[in-house]
Amino acid sequence: SAQVDAVTGQIYSYTMMQRMGPEMEQEKPAEEKAGKLVTRKQAEKLAMDTVIALVPDATEQFRLANVIEVDDARTFLFQRYLNGIPVKEDTAQVQVLNNGTINEFYTRIAATPEQLPADVKPAISYEEAKALYLEEFKLILAYSRYGGYGMNGGQVIPAGVNLAYMPTRDENSIYGNYEALDANTGEWKLLYGDTSSATKAEPTDILGHVAEAALRNMTQHGVLLADEQGRVFPDRVITRGDWFNYLARAINPNMDLYYSGDGDDKLYADVTPDSPYYKAVRALIDQRWLAGADPEQNLNPQEEMTREELAVLLVRILRYEKLAGFYTLPSDLPNIADASAITSKGAVSLSLKLGLLPSIEGRFMPARKVTVAEASQVLERLAKLQGKTDTFMSGNRLY
Incomplete structure (x- = not known):
């Protein structure tokens, strides 16, 4: 197998594999199979010649860094340098069998000279x-x-x-x-998966907000992403998809960089691979924080989220769906003036008891839309519940 640049013809990698059973070829004596063995110095020259032939500017930019020896082969590892400075992660390797066959070649060259700083003198000594x-x-x-x-x-x-x-x-x-x-x-x-500075920058529109602490916390941990002006719009109503993205980034702030999912099939009728919510929804399904994928059903990520819908999703995260089924009467929501207007009484009752979604002046307001600020507060409370519930949350940490 080989990987070749279709425009320039440069070979990036190749591997030679041979599998032949005894029934296909008469077994040869061990000494004949081994052939003439090459010395380490000869193998090193073969490896260097291969890199020089296949990697542009190899004689100026690559140095032998390490040799790994096994029973039947030697692997030569080369490190790339520019201006005498190593280019981290840019490497080449060649595997030479003991009989002198080049069995494997591989390069990883991510940085072009144009991408590297022209000034090689650092500002900090x-x-x-x-x-x-x-x-x-x-x-x-x-x-x-x-x-x-x-x-x-x-x-x-x-x-x-x-x-x-x-x-x-x-x-x-x-x-x-x-x-x-x-x-x-x-x-x-x-070094790996750093979020942009804008993500962790101090928000510019939360000073004095009642949820200022939670908003700042969620921004610093990469759950909320500020725009170029540093705004998070704390009073903006969120959609179901917004909540999915918040929750997935709470599990892994670098989800957008690392998570690739298990395939490219649509998860729901309205959540296809090109959806801005695809990665988050896939992550939450894997966590069992959302029901399994169903390409025939809609998830409605564009719909604005209500407090009652959020309560239902919170109960699923905590694995309390069965427990919630025991609370079905208005009397299960004492001191809540609008209990009769709540459909998912068990989910709301547990969300109230756990302090995740507190009442507002004696009312739960199930149809009230959730804002960025309220979502941030809920996530902060949910994080503080870790280790205090009877069931484990699947994620190692929320943020």
């Missing part, structure tokens, strides 16, 4: 960067799972959970040490 790193990071003692692999010298690292000192900026961080210090701005950036 090495000494300044080191001081910032030592100031921000600390070593914490933690249980870490690693191992289950072998080293080049034949040493085997057993798999298991061990005590380890790990560099981290925050002992509660879920990102570990996957952060880099921008050499020009001095800002810390996530």
